[in-house]
Amino acid sequence: MIAHHLPLDMLVDYAAGSLKEGPALMVASHVALCAQCRTQVAAFEAVGGALLEEVRPAPLSEGAFERALAGIDSRPPAMPAPASQHDLAAILPLPLRRYVPAKARWKHAGGGVREIGLKLGEGPHLAVLLRIPGGGVMAKHRHTGLEFSLVLQGAFTDRGARYAPGDVCLAAEPEHEPLADAGVDCICLAVIDGPIVLTGRIGRLLNPWLRLKAKRAAARR
């Protein structure tokens, strides 16, 4: 059961087609796993279409919104099974698959965390798959912008809340330090819209790596 969803205004912007590629990828991936947000997006899209119709003289008929909602498939999607080491594609929601090369390899990101960087065509965002070992801690860090993490496998706890597959963790400042559940590795899609500042002991070791990433992202702005 998905407990942590995306902010409503982000779904509205997604339905309106006004999100940049990074956040749009986050919404598309969450919506692929979350029937509730999928219904919302479809409703916004339907209302958007109805409002466009409204510009023409034909009035919006009574109950049009309810009918649009009723026509939307709100069945919960099948949650992908946990991935084996070699079967990453099995846990990726469809919109995410084309961003992950078939032969993508996990690279060390420090502190036991591994990553696969995703190539975005436009926008200032960083998108990355993160793999935190079961029972492991993601280096303590804070953000100069927003960080969205969508859990694809495993689970983590952050600031007292637990995030399982399909859940989105939205982190702004202050600093945080996600802790993965013991057992299966936790794999997340992270989309970041500002440089990360690492603050813990591991953080100081990782900082040069992240500065490089932030520089690359800034170059694309």
Ligand SMILES: [Zn+2]
């Ligand atoms: Zn949702």
